[in-house]
Amino acid sequence: xxxxxxxxxxxxxxxxxxxxxxxxxxxxxxxxxxxxxxxxxxxxxxxxxxxxxxxxxxxxxxxxxxxxxxxxxxxxxxxxxxxxxxxxxxxxxxxxxxxxxxxxxxxxxxxxxxxxxxxxxxxxxxxxxxxxxxxxxxxxxxxxxxxxxxxxxxxxxxxxxxxxxxxxxxxxxxxxxxxxxxxxxxxxxxxxxxxxxxxxxxxxxxxxxxxxxxxxxxxxxxxxxxxxxxxxxxxxxxxxxxxxxxxxxxxxxx
Amino acid sequence: xxxxxxxxxxxxxxxxxxxxxxxxxxxxxxxxxxxxxxxxxxxxxxxxxxxxxxxxxxxxxxxxxxxxxxxxxxxxxxxxxxxxxxxxxxxxxxxxxxxxxxxxxxxxxxxxxxxxxxxxxxxxxxxxxxxxxxxxxxxxxxxxxxxxxxxxxxxxxxxxxxxxxxxxxxxxxxxxxxxxxxxxxxxxxxxxxxxxxxxxxxxxxxxxxxxxxxxxxxxxxxxxxxxxxxxxxxxxxxxxxxxxxxxxxxxxxx
DNA sequence: TAGTGTATATGTAAGGAATACATAAAGCTT
DNA sequence: AAGCTTTATGTATTCCTTACATATACACTA
Numbered sequence: 001x002x003x004x005x006x007x008x009x010x011x012x013x014x015x016x017x018x019x020x021x022x023x024x025x026x027x028x029x030x031x032x033x034x035x036x037x038x039x040x041x042x043x044x045x046x047x048x049x050x051x052x053x054x055x056x057x058x059x060x061x062x063x064x065x066x067x068x069x070x071x072x073x074x075x076x077x078x079x080x081x082x083x084x085x086x087x088x089x090x091x092x093x094x095x096x097x098x099x100x101x102x103x104x105x106x107x108x109x110x111x112x113x114x115x116x117x118x119x120x121x122x123x124x125x126x127x128x129x130x131x132x133x134x135x136x137x138x139x140x141x142x143x144x145x146x147x148x149x150x151x152x153x154x155x156x157x158x159x160x161x162x163x164x165x166x167x168x169x170x171x172x173x174x175x176x177x178x179x180x181x182x183x184x185x186x187x188x189x190x191x192x193x194x195x196x197x198x199x200x201x202x203x204x205x206x207x208x209x210x211x212x213x214x215x216x217x218x219x220x221x222x223x224x225x226x227x228x229x230x231x232x233x234x235x236x237x238x239x240x241x242x243x244x245x246x247x248x249x250x251x252x253x254x
Numbered sequence: 255x256x257x258x259x260x261x262x263x264x265x266x267x268x269x270x271x272x273x274x275x276x277x278x279x280x281x282x283x284x285x286x287x288x289x290x291x292x293x294x295x296x297x298x299x300x301x302x303x304x305x306x307x308x309x310x311x312x313x314x315x316x317x318x319x320x321x322x323x324x325x326x327x328x329x330x331x332x333x334x335x336x337x338x339x340x341x342x343x344x345x346x347x348x349x350x351x352x353x354x355x356x357x358x359x360x361x362x363x364x365x366x367x368x369x370x371x372x373x374x375x376x377x378x379x380x381x382x383x384x385x386x387x388x389x390x391x392x393x394x395x396x397x398x399x400x401x402x403x404x405x406x407x408x409x410x411x412x413x414x415x416x417x418x419x420x421x422x423x424x425x426x427x428x429x430x431x432x433x434x435x436x437x438x439x440x441x442x443x444x445x446x447x448x449x450x451x452x453x454x455x456x457x458x459x460x461x462x463x464x465x466x467x468x469x470x471x472x473x474x475x476x477x478x479x480x481x482x483x484x485x486x487x488x489x490x491x492x493x494x495x496x497x498x499x500x501x502x503x504x505x506x507x508x
Numbered sequence: 509t510a511g512t513g514t515a516t517a518t519g520t521a522a523g524g525a526a527t528a529c530a531t532a533a534a535g536c537t538t
Numbered sequence: 539a540a541g542c543t544t545t546a547t548g549t550a551t552t553c554c555t556t557a558c559a560t561a562t563a564c565a566c567t568a
Contacts, residue, residue, distance in 0.1 A: 019275055022371060058368060062342025086340040086373050088316025114312065117276060119340050173423075188516070205518065206556065213554090228565035229515035252508070254555085442545070459547065460527065467525090482536035483544035508526080510568090517562075525554070534545080 003044050006136065008105045011112075018055035021113040024066050025053040025087075025120050025156065027163035028074065030127035030143055031180040034192045037143035038160060039074060039132060043153070044139050048101050050153035051160070052141075053118070066121040073135050080124040080179040084166040085159075088117045092155045101153065122163040124179035171197055174251045175216065178237040186224055186232035187211070214251060216242040257298050260390065262359045265366075272309035275367040278320050279307040279341075279374050279410065281417035282328065284381035284397055285434040288446045291397040292414060293328060293386060297407070298393050302355050304407035305414070306395075307372070320375040327389045334378040334433040338420040339413075342371045346409045355407065376417040378433035425451055428505050429470065432491040440478055440486035441465070468505060470496040 028039040040049045054069035056062055063083070071077050092115075099107070132141040144150070146164065149157065170176050177193050191207045211217060218238050223231035245251050282293040294303045308323035310316055317337070325331050346369075353361070386395040398404070400418065403411065424430050431447050445461045465471060472492050477485035499505050 019367060019369065019371070021273055021275065056342070059344050061344040062340065062371065064344075065342075083340060086316065086337060088310070088319075088373065090313050090315040090318075113273060115273070117273070117316065119342065169427075186516090203557075204516080205558085208517080209519095210555085225564080227515065228513070228563095230517070230563035232516055254506070440545090457528075458545080459529085462546080464526085479535080481544070482534095482542070484534035484546070486545055512565100512567080514564090514566105515562105516564100518560090519558105521557090523554105523556080525552100527552075528550090530548100532546085535543090537542080538540090 004103065004105055010137070011105070011107065011110060014055050015111050017057055019058055020111060021116055023053055023055055023116050023118045024062070024069055025051045025118050025154075025159055026066060026070050026081075027051060027120065027122040027160050028070070028076065029122065029124050029146070029163075029167065029180060030130060031193050031196065032127040032143065034196060036146045036196045037127065038146050038149065039130070039141065040144050040149075040152070041073065041134065041138040042140040042142075043102050044137060046102060046139075048153050049144075049150055051156045062119055066119075070121075070123060073138075074130070074141060075133050076123070076125055076130055080176065081121055082123075083119060084122050085120045085162050086117060087120060087155065087159060089155075090115065092116070092118070093153075098153060118159070120159050120163060122167060124167075124176060126180065126182050128182050168197060168199075172253050174246060175214065175242070175253065178242075181237075184220065184222070184234040184236055186234060188232055190217075190235070210253065214245065214253075216245055216251075258357065258359055264391070265359070265361065265364060268309050269365050271311055273312055274365060275370055277307055277309055277370050277372045278316070278323055279305045279372050279408075279413055280320060280324050280335075281305060281374065281376040281414050282324070282330065283376065283378050283400070283417075283421065283434060284384060285447050285450065286381040286397065288450060290400045290450045291381065292400050292403065293384070293395065294398050294403075294406070295327065295388065295392040296394040296396075297356050298391060300356060300393075302407050303398075303404055305410045316373055320373075324375075324377060327392075328384070328395060329387045330377070330379055330384055334430065335375055336377075337373060338376050339374045339416050340371060341374060341409065341413060343409075344369065346370070346372070347407075352407060372413070374413050374417060376421060378421075378430060380434065380436050382436050422451060422453075426507050428500060429468065429496070429507065432496075435491075438474065438476070438488045438490055440488060442486055444471075444489070464507065468499065468507070470499055470505075 030037040030039065039052065041052055042049050052070065052073040054065070054073065056065040066081060066083070070081065127143070132143065134141040146160070149160065151157065152160070167176070171194070177190070177197065180193060181189065187208050188204070190211060191202055191204060194207070195202055216238050217235045220234045220236060222234045224234055225231050284291040284293065293306065295306055296303050306324065306327040308319070308327065310319040320335060320337070324335065352358070386397065388395040400414070403414065405411065406414070421430070425448070431444070431451065434447060435443065441462050442458070444465060445456055445458060448461070449456055470492055471489045474488045474490060476488045478488055479485050
């Protein structure tokens with residue numbers, strides 16, 4: 001089986017070039033159709049889905065490795081990427097089960113230790129800018145509704161849950177949500193995003209007031225046409241003002 | 255040199271029993287004399303100070319390892335302990351310099367990789383309950399004022415800085431500060447603690463109002479006598495109410 | 509072109525929280 | 539008894555949060 005050979009090669013390479021016993025897992029959030037999405041990969045010749053992840057080169061910073069892995073496995077570059085938790089439970093998942101599901105080659109000869117500690121990163125990306133592309137380990141790469149994830153490989157369901165919790169907390173602290181929208185967006189779009197992440201409805205009048213009061217978005221003259229209704233104004237996120245407000249610490253949203 | 259032998263033994267043991275390339279560093283905060291303190295260890299036969307740290311057994315959860323290390327190296331048990339960041343820069347510190355400073359034996363024969371990734375935990379402890387005790391690697395264990403730390407080994411100054419930043423943010427989210435005080439405390443003591451952590455003065459009338467409004471402390475009839483002034487009332491933290499308020503999410507402090 | 513359906517844009521009043529600010533009281537010392 | 543020190547406490551103002559309803563613009567259809 002060709003793929004199995006490839007896997008063997010890959011593991012051999014990893015054992016030589018990478019830090020042993022450590023991995024990185026990335027939870028990539030996107031927003032589309034009023035749904036918060038997560039990018040998942042389907043492993044070759046299986047129906048098994050998991051998070052994009054990978055390993056750290058011996059002389060590579062972990063942050064840089066996270067960026068690289070993301071790019072290698074999904075083609076996504078330059079985004080909001082943040083470490084959120086390190087998963088170090090002694091038994092994170094059933095190793096045998098995983099080995100079986102993914103038809104991994106016999107790993108008894110590997111130097112890899114019994115237990116892998118994984119550093120979790122989450123990314124926020126503009127859905128429209130991503131072309132999900134599978135890599136050499138996987139057959140398929142696509143967005144999944146975060147509320148309707150399948151049962152994932154490893155402890156990836158747990159990792160997604162922790163990432164989501166972190167995202168919710170962060171959203172109240174600083175408007176990280178902007179990273180999930182295209183450059184220009186309407187107020188209702190922004191509101192849907194917040195509603196989706198926080199998982200509760202918000203009042204449009206109050207929401208608009210609060211968002212504009214933060215002083216980090218600007219309304220453009222432009223409007224978005226196309227719907228059978230009043231055209232909404234477009235807004236743009238102002239990064240300079242954001243940085244300034246961030247330093248002054250007045251960006252809380254409740 | 256006896257100590258050097260001991261070190262060699264220790265490293266050998268670590269290589270066998272522990273996860274390679276990973277370590278844990280603990281930033282232990284205490285509060286005394288209106289100062290935020292950090293517990294540091296002085297390495298044997300040196301004037302070099304560093305954070306208590308250690309390694310993870312191969313089949314041990316990282317959280318459990320952090321607790322164990324804390325207890326082994328400082329005698330502290332049962333406390334507020336939380337993972338806050340994983341430090342994975344490719345060059346965290348000058349290894350040669352450290353080796354020299356600590357007179358470490360030649361490590362070229364070790365299996366240990368070139369780079370160590372460290373998982374940072376911070377702990378909040380009741381100052382009065384801790385008896386700093388040095389362990390077999392160190393000559394001295396004592397509290398240092400967080401504002402007046404010496405230059406520490408490894409990247410420990412950086413780790414403390416990140417821990418402190420995390421503590422400040424957390425304090426606005428949930429009243430973690432209580433872990434730093436003895437069971438019974440006065441309102442002014444609590445205020446000093448907050449002032450110290452947040453590094454700014456607070457108004458006593460507003461502070462008292464806000465704290466009592468959170469509904470998670472109760473005033474006792476008891477008062478603390480002893481000063482040449484009006485006796486302050488004692489308060490007690492109510493853990494049940496705290497848990498309840500935590501779930502309902504109304505514990506923000508700004 | 510008039511009518512219909514749909515999502516958008518917007519203001520005001522009320523309640524609650526945060527801030528600013530100053531003085532009287534209690535305990536110990538001398 | 540006077541003096542020093544630290545604690546305890548209330549009110550007015552401002553700001554933020556919440557609750558709540560209607561007119562408007564656009565597209566589509568008849």
